[in-house]
Amino acid sequence: METPSRTRAKAESRGITLEDLRGLLDTQTQQIQESHQQDLLDLKTATFKELTTIKKDVRKQGDHIEQLRDQYDQMESRIRALEEKGPSTSTVASESGRPNLLIMAGWPQDTPKDTLLQELDDCLKQLGLAEAFEEMFCTGPRRGFAMTFVRTDHTESGTQLKRRLITIAQQVQRANLRAPSMDQDKTLRATLGKSREERLLSNHTGKTKRLILAADPSLKLYVETKYSAGSVWCCSQLMSSATRPPPRQGCKAGKPPRSWIDLQSISVMLRVSADDLEKQWDDLMSY
Numbered sequence: 001m002e003t004p005s006r007t008r009a010k011a012e013s014r015g016i017t018l019e020d021l022r023g024l025l026d027t028q029t030q031q032i033q034e035s036h037q038q039d040l041l042d043l044k045t046a047t048f049k050e051l052t053t054i055k056k057d058v059r060k061q062g063d064h065i066e067q068l069r070d071q072y073d074q075m076e077s078r079i080r081a082l083e084e085k086g087p088s089t090s091t092v093a094s095e096s097g098r099p100n101l102l103i104m105a106g107w108p109q110d111t112p113k114d115t116l117l118q119e120l121d122d123c124l125k126q127l128g129l130a131e132a133f134e135e136m137f138c139t140g141p142r143r144g145f146a147m148t149f150v151r152t153d154h155t156e157s158g159t160q161l162k163r164r165l166i167t168i169a170q171q172v173q174r175a176n177l178r179a180p181s182m183d184q185d186k187t188l189r190a191t192l193g194k195s196r197e198e199r200l201l202s203n204h205t206g207k208t209k210r211l212i213l214a215a216d217p218s219l220k221l222y223v224e225t226k227y228s229a230g231s232v233w234c235c236s237q238l239m240s241s242a243t244r245p246p247p248r249q250g251c252k253a254g255k256p257p258r259s260w261i262d263l264q265s266i267s268v269m270l271r272v273s274a275d276d277l278e279k280q281w282d283d284l285m286s287y
Contacts, residue, residue, distance in 0.1 A: 100152050101193025102165060104136070104172070105145035106186045107179065113138035119179035120146050123188050127175055132168060165192055200256040201230040201242055207284045208232040208240040208261055214280065215270045230259050239266055252281065
């Protein structure tokens with residue numbers, strides 16, 4: 001007769017069945033598959049981020065190369081134009097570089113130059129001003145404005161030329177034309193060309209404003225600008241300038257002489273990472 005202890009041992013040994021083993025194997029297999037799938041997902045995410053960064057860098061380099069090609073082509077065309085015109089027509093232009101310059105703007109910042117120039121040409125034809133210009137171009141592959149040069153007359157004084165430029169600019173402004181690629185609240189506008197220093201100040205101001213509004217568009221009503229001084233205020237706090245001293249050490253320098261931007265204060269106000277903000281600013285400064 002078997003003892004009770006031997007009976008219990010046999011019962012326990014009979015408790016591990018083939019089904020139990022299959023269930024354990026299935027569970028382990030599922031765990032391995034889930035772990036493997038998570039590893040693949042993490043790898044896919046990391047690879048996607050890396051590819052996105054590489055594509056962005058390649059596009060940026062491509063834009064720089066395209067811009068250099070544009071500048072070279074423009075220089076060549078201007079040299080040919082000067083050679084063809086000879087010295088007699090350069091009297092007015094030599095007074096202050098190119099005083100017959102008008103800036104045509106109103107497009108989004110990243111508008112392809114071919115699209116922008118075609119739409120600008122259509123607008124000028126609509127206004128009956130196409131023949132008034134001898135040249136128009138963009139300074140890069142993607143821009144929100146174009147440089148245009150009004151035809152000059154060697155009998156015209158500098159003052160007379162400036163009056164004619166103002167008349168053309170006023171005619172453009174009053175027309176309120178909106179090209180197809182422009183935002184709903186934008187129209188074609190024209191301004192007289194600025195000196196290099198004025199352009200640098202204006203760009204510093206515009207890019208500071210763009211940096212702030214890209215992070216928080218709701219602050220549009222609270223951003224104040226003074227383009228001639230490179231100054232930008234946000235919620236009554238000075239965030240950048242080229243004519244006022246910085247509020248503290250450590251402000252990042254801009255392109256115009258004595259210019260700065262207080263990225264630390266902007267990051268605190270917008271509640272964004274200072275490192276991310278600095279990277280965005282460096283991207284804006286790259287063109």
